[in-house]
Amino acid sequence: MDAIKLPQSESEGSLFVYLETYGCQMNVSDSEIVASVLRSAGYGLTHDPLQADVVLLNTCAIRENAEQRVRRRLEFFRARKRKRNPDLKIGVLGCMAERLRHRLLEQERLVDIVIGPDAYRDLPRLLRQVEETGQSAVNVQLSREETYADIAPVRYDSNGVSAFVSIMRGCDNMCAFCVVPFTRGRERSRNAATVVQECQELLDAGYREVTLLGQNVNSYRDGPVDFATLVYRVSLLSPQLRIRYSTSHPKDCSEALLEVHRERPNVCNFIHLPVQHGNSEVLQRMRRGYSAEEYRELIERARRICPDVSLSTDIIAGFCGETEAEHQDTLSLMEEIQYDHAFMFMYSERPDTYAARKYTDDIPEETKKRRLSEIITLQNSISRRRNEMEIGRTHTVLVEGASKRNPEQLCGRTDTNKMVIFDQGTLQAGMYANVKIKGCTSATLFGEVLSG
Ligand code: SAH
Ligand code: SF4
Ligand code: F3S
Numbered sequence: 001m002d003a004i005k006l007p008q009s010e011s012e013g014s015l016f017v018y019l020e021t022y023g024c025q026m027n028v029s030d031s032e033i034v035a036s037v038l039r040s041a042g043y044g045l046t047h048d049p050l051q052a053d054v055v056l057l058n059t060c061a062i063r064e065n066a067e068q069r070v071r072r073r074l075e076f077f078r079a080r081k082r083k084r085n086p087d088l089k090i091g092v093l094g095c096m097a098e099r100l101r102h103r104l105l106e107q108e109r110l111v112d113i114v115i116g117p118d119a120y121r122d123l124p125r126l127l128r129q130v131e132e133t134g135q136s137a138v139n140v141q142l143s144r145e146e147t148y149a150d151i152a153p154v155r156y157d158s159n160g161v162s163a164f165v166s167i168m169r170g171c172d173n174m175c176a177f178c179v180v181p182f183t184r185g186r187e188r189s190r191n192a193a194t195v196v197q198e199c200q201e202l203l204d205a206g207y208r209e210v211t212l213l214g215q216n217v218n219s220y221r222d223g224p225v226d227f228a229t230l231v232y233r234v235s236l237l238s239p240q241l242r243i244r245y246s247t248s249h250p251k252d253c254s255e256a257l258l259e260v261h262r263e264r265p266n267v268c269n270f271i272h273l274p275v276q277h278g279n280s281e282v283l284q285r286m287r288r289g290y291s292a293e294e295y296r297e298l299i300e301r302a303r304r305i306c307p308d309v310s311l312s313t314d315i316i317a318g319f320c321g322e323t324e325a326e327h328q329d330t331l332s333l334m335e336e337i338q339y340d341h342a343f344m345f346m347y348s349e350r351p352d353t354y355a356a357r358k359y360t361d362d363i364p365e366e367t368k369k370r371r372l373s374e375i376i377t378l379q380n381s382i383s384r385r386r387n388e389m390e391i392g393r394t395h396t397v398l399v400e401g402a403s404k405r406n407p408e409q410l411c412g413r414t415d416t417n418k419m420v421i422f423d424q425g426t427l428q429a430g431m432y433a434n435v436k437i438k439g440c441t442s443a444t445l446f447g448e449v450l451s452g
Contacts (some may be wrong), residue, residue: 015127016044018052021393022070023060025246027094028165028448031058032153034093034120039154043083049077054089054127055114059096061179064356067096074110089130091115091123095183099351116140117169117184120148140187147384149194159401161342161430163207167195168214168228171269172368173249174360175276176287177319179350180215187215192222192230199234203241207396208430210234212245218252228256235264240432242398243267244417248276250298259306269306270417274299274314274343279326282319289353292333299337303404310416317375318368320359327371334378338385340416342379344374360441380442387418387440394436394450395420401429415440420445 019040034056035045037222046052055077060066074090081088091113092104094371101332112130115123119139126137146167155163172187193271199210199342212231213232214220222229235243247259250273261267273295277283280291291297302309313384315330346368349361352449363371395414403411411421412433421444422435435447 002019014042014044014054016046016051017054017056018046018049019058020049020073021058022066023058023062023095024026025164025211026166026169026215027058027060029121029153029164029213030094032155032164033148033166033174034058034086034123034304035154035156036151037120041127044128045154045156048079053087054091056091056093058093061095061099061183061346063346063350063351065231067100070096072344073219078110087192089113089127090292091126093117093120095179098140098183099179105136105138112136114138115139116142118143118146121146121151138356144186144188147188147190149190152198157185159300159429160206161398161400162209162211163202164213165195165198165202165210166190166213167217168220170438171215172219173216173289174287174354176285176345176354177316177350179353179395179437182352184215187219189214189220189222192225192233195230195256196237199241203238205360205432208240208432209242209244212243214245215247216249216252217245218249218254218257226254226256228254228260229384231257231267232260232264233269233442234261241266242415244270246272248272249289250275252296253302255301255305255436258302261306261373262311269308269415270312270340271302272312272314273302275333275337276314276316277322278330279328282322282326282329285311285355285359286316286319292329296336308416309336310340310418312343312417313337314343314345316345316347317372318363320355320361320363322363322371327374330375331378334375334382338382338386339379340377340418341383344372344379368444384440385432387442387445389439390418390440390445394434395447397422397428397435398432398449399427399433414445418445419443420447422447422449425449 019031019140021027036039059070077090089112093115097114101114101254104111109266112127119141122139129137168189174181217227275295349356397412397420399410401413403409409421410424427433434450434451435446437445439446
């Protein structure tokens with residue numbers, strides 16, 4: 001995901017903070033919590049890193065290249081501090097902070113503050129400590145309870161239409177390849193009443209779409225409220241409010257949840273169900289908790305209960321020991337399922353994970369690259385085919401704002417999570433429009449507005 005910057009400077013606050021976000025939607029949501037904590041403590045937020053007194057990078061550790069990007073950015077700010085602004089304070093937040101606390105502070109002396117994802121309430125104290133002592137400050141304590149349930153996120157980079165709502169934190173799954181359980185700690189669910197309340201407040205503020213966030217939303221539980229019940233409750237707030245969620249783990253995607261999709265028109269007809277691989281032995285080595293057959297059955301059930309459901313996935317190429325035949329199984333599964341969209345990655349070994357401790361990262365770089373590129377080529381052609389099938393159909397689109405390609409036009413998403421571009425007419429962000437699809441690429445649909 002691209003770095004996110006604040007849209008405009010604010011006048012309040014004696015010190016200005018620039019906050020840049022890497023990684024997944026959880027991190028975007030966390031940055032909104034951080035912005036709230038900082039504002040309450042009297043800090044101003046700026047979109048201009050060169051005007052900032054404090055630069056904070058909210059980081060991702062999921063793959064080696066994600067970390068390298070952040071390191072390069074840190075080098076840039078450190079050089080600036082040395083040459084231009086010795087008072088500049090630099091902080092690392094999020095998943096890399098958790099993983100690299102010692103190295104960042106001691107060995108590399110790159111930063112002034114290191115703060116993990118469960119310690120953001122402590123950020124003002126750490127900033128003061130750095131100001132007062134000139135020493136670096138750290139808090140990477142993970143928590144079993146922290147959900148920031150009472151903190152109202154400051155949605156500083158929002159389009160005012162669509163918002164993330166964090167419903168749980170951490171992950172207990174321990175997939176063999178994944179660093180997240182180490183960087184974000186134990187799984188815990190946020191109180192259901194505060195989730196519903198936050199969604200109501202977003203609706204009142206004019207938002208028309210919420211995405212409920214967690215690493216494995218299907219294992220959400222607050223007393224008697226499971227995930228299907230939570231989605232159902234949020235869906236009752238208003239037919240005008242669309243509900244999405246991410247990420248749904250295939251091993252416990254319940255029938256009850258699929259029924260909620262079917263029954264509630266404002267629960268979007270789209271599910272992100274990361275398969276990771278198409279071969280059961282590889283899935284077992286990955287410790288995903290399902291076989292390729294079980295995954296196929298789940299997709300069948302989803303399509304039976306929610307006809308026309310749109311599906312996306314995550315896929316990893318070149319996991320430890322992956323044979324050519326196993327790789328072919330991923331391609332066949334993709335061909336068979338026909339995902340609308342996929343996020344595709346080359347396996348990157350992460351220190352301390354089960355895979356790093358027990359297996360050998362034995363697939364040569366060139367082979368990983370070639371397999372990934374075969375996966376991407378196949379998915380692009382499937383996405384194009386799926387999009388071509390949309391031509392002639394009419395969708396209800398939630399208008400998000402100006403199109404990036406052509407500011408004269410608007411963009412918005414279908415219920416099935418496809419981006420559509422269309423003429424503005426009398427439409428505005430936050431309105432629903434009926435749009436007839438006239439053309440497409442593998443990534444975007446082009447449409448004509450029938451009625452707003
Ligand atoms: N909680 C989500 C995944 C979050 S991480 C789930 O279980 O579905 C997002 C994606 O990054 C994963 O689905 C996986 O495809 C990819 N990923 C995670 N660790 C990786 C690694 N070590 N190398 C390559 N890709 C990885
Ligand atoms: Fe990582 Fe697996 Fe948890 Fe997803 S479910 S965050 S892949 S450990
Ligand atoms: Fe990255 Fe942490 Fe998200 S490792 S993908 S920012 S949970």
